[in-house]
Amino acid sequence: MNKHYIFDTHAHYHDGRFSETASGLPAPPALLDGLFADTIGEITDIGTDIETSEKAIALAEHYPHMYAAVGMYPGSCPIPYVPEQMEDTISKLRTLLNHEKVVAIGEIGLDFHYDDVPREIQQHWFERQMQLAEETHMPVIIHDREAHGPVLETLSRYPGVRGILHSYSGSAEMAEQLIHMGYFISISGVVTFKNAQKVVEVVRRVPLEYLLVETDCPYLTPHPHRGKTNHSGYLSYTVSRIAEIKGIPDAEVCDVTRKNAYRIFGLRQEQDTE
Ligand SMILES: [Zn+2]
Numbered sequence: 508m509n510k511h512y513i514f515d516t517h518a519h520y521h522d523g524r525f526s527e528t529a530s531g532l533p534a535p536p537a538l539l540d541g542l543f544a545d546t547i548g549e550i551t552d553i554g555t556d557i558e559t560s561e562k563a564i565a566l567a568e569h570y571p572h573m574y575a576a577v578g579m580y581p582g583s584c585p586i587p588y589v590p591e592q593m594e595d596t597i598s599k600l601r602t603l604l605n606h607e608k609v610v611a612i613g614e615i616g617l618d619f620h621y622d623d624v625p626r627e628i629q630q631h632w633f634e635r636q637m638q639l640a641e642e643t644h645m646p647v648i649i650h651d652r653e654a655h656g657p658v659l660e661t662l663s664r665y666p667g668v669r670g671i672l673h674s675y676s677g678s679a680e681m682a683e684q685l686i687h688m689g690y691f692i693s694i695s696g697v698v699t700f701k702n703a704q705k706v707v708e709v710v711r712r713v714p715l716e717y718l719l720v721e722t723d724c725p726y727l728t729p730h731p732h733r734g735k736t737n738h739s740g741y742l743s744y745t746v747s748r749i750a751e752i753k754g755i756p757d758a759e760v761c762d763v764t765r766k767n768a769y770r771i772f773g774l775r776q777e778q779d780t781e
Pocket of ligand 1: 517519553614723
């Protein structure tokens with residue numbers, strides 16, 4: 508019987524919550540070995556600053572089916588903005604991007620929900636990392652929280668860059684614009700929430716060929732496990748909800764979103780599903 512594996516395109520397994528016994532989860536080795544032995548085909552672990560980017564690479568070095576993304580998250584951008592300091596970080600990122608398991612720059616973008624970093628500082632770092640993507644031909648993983656207009660405007664100024672809108676929360680109309688610009692729309696556990704009408708509409712309208720799935724773990728745990736620490740084992744709830752919305756089998760959602768992830772991350776097709 509063919510097994511249908513899932514590619515979790517966005518996880519933070521380096522997060523401290525996974526090393527605490529209080530989380531109710533085993534430590535990452537036991538957890539991750541179990542996930543890869545079960546339904547998870549691949550995972551991309553996402554950095555949010557230099558330190559967590561290095562941790563993501565360390566995990567990717569340890570697990571053959573784990574990949575890493577490196578970048579400066581909007582909330583991690585240092586205050587005040589010092590151009591020389593940014594250039595120093597950009598050259599560190601450029602070095603990390605040479606690692607064979609690094610598949611993207613991310614997560615980067617704008618967060619206007621948590622306004623603790625001034626918007627102009629977030630914008631400087633976002634733009635500079637888009638330029639790095641242009642220079643290195645790497646895809647980007649975009650964090651957009653309550654900043655849809657400025658994110659779309661910024662991405663449109665870098666037409667050569669491709670990537671992923673992670674845990675997408677924009678409108679179906681914006682999603683259609685983004686897929687024409689070469690972006691994939693990544694769906695998180697939010698689609699299983701009762702108040703998820705907007706994301707449900709996005710899943711209905713965007714062709715499966717442009718969708719990805721992600722946990723964003725330890726955050727965004729799908730229904731009915733909300734409140735617990737999220738992990739890739741719960742991604743099947745997200746897959747099932749997408750399948751239900753589209754009226755297709757779960758297996759098709761697994762296979763197509765996995766193939767999409769291979770495409771955007773530039774990985775060789777190693778799937779045994781067809
Ligand atoms: Zn994330």
